[in-house]
Amino acid sequence: MKNLPISVNLHSKFDEFGLPVRHQGNRGTCSVFTIVGALEYALAIPKGKGTLLSVEFLNWASHKVANRKADGGFFSELWNGYVEYGICAESDMPYLSEFNPDLQPSEAILQKARQALSTKLELHWIKEWDVNTGLTDEQFMEIKKAIADQFPVCGGFRWPKDAKWDDGVLQMCPPSEVFDGHSVILEGYEDDPKQLGGGVFAIRNSGGSSRSGYMTYQYVKTYMNDALWIKPL
Secondary structure (H helix, E strand, O other): OOOOOOEEEOHHHHHHOOOOOOOOOOOOOHHHHHHHHHHHHHHHHHHOOOOOEOHHHHHHHHHHHHOOOOOOOOHHHHHHHHHHHOOOEOOOOOOOOOOOOOOOOOHHHHHHHHHHHHOOEEEEEEEOOOOOOOOOHHHHHHHHHHHHOOOOEEEEEEEEOOOOEEOOEEOOOOHHHEEEEEEEEEEEEEEOOOOHHHEEEEEEOOOOOOOEEEEEHHHHHHHEEEEEEEEEO
16 A cells, blocks of 8 residues: 555535534434434535535434434445435425434435436445454554545444543543444544544534544544545446
8 A cells, every 4th residue: 555644634624615523412313323423524626615415314214224213324324325325415305303203204306316326436345344343453544544545444443431531532442441432533543643543533523522633543443433535427
């Protein structure tokens, strides 16, 4: 793999596209926000500007394809929901503060959502979901390469039961102190020998009070359950 830059951050690209970090509130929809964020970014690339997309619609779509009604979903279910139904704008189906399992988009919204599929996207798995393993060195480098190539990476993690942050950096903890889990977008990285594992990833976080911040390379290598990125064709 070619030598990579020591630091890359796509936060300014999200800003350029008009795509802010959004908050999931008290719902378990972190993976939906993460995939929607990657879709927003990928769909913005050909246009040079972004559109806020409906987390609520993709949540519904993933439930339809997976045949269940639990709030939230796995990355694979969410992608399958997008491939089957597309996605509409946030303004067409706004995010709700509480989950409504009986929510059904109108036919007009379904037609709008299908229009998104006119822009062809491709999903690239770096690591499929496995709660028992972290990252191989090759997978870790694939994440850095995707970011260096200007694509944010969706990550599902085992997460601290009591998350502690030091100067914006999520602190390492033992396996007995994590749960499965929480999803965020990795939008950048910076090599730094002072940090555990030799650097940090910049994150976009829809949950809790820390809606941005950093994760050490060691944390990501140890506790990342799955990883993927999405690009336009």
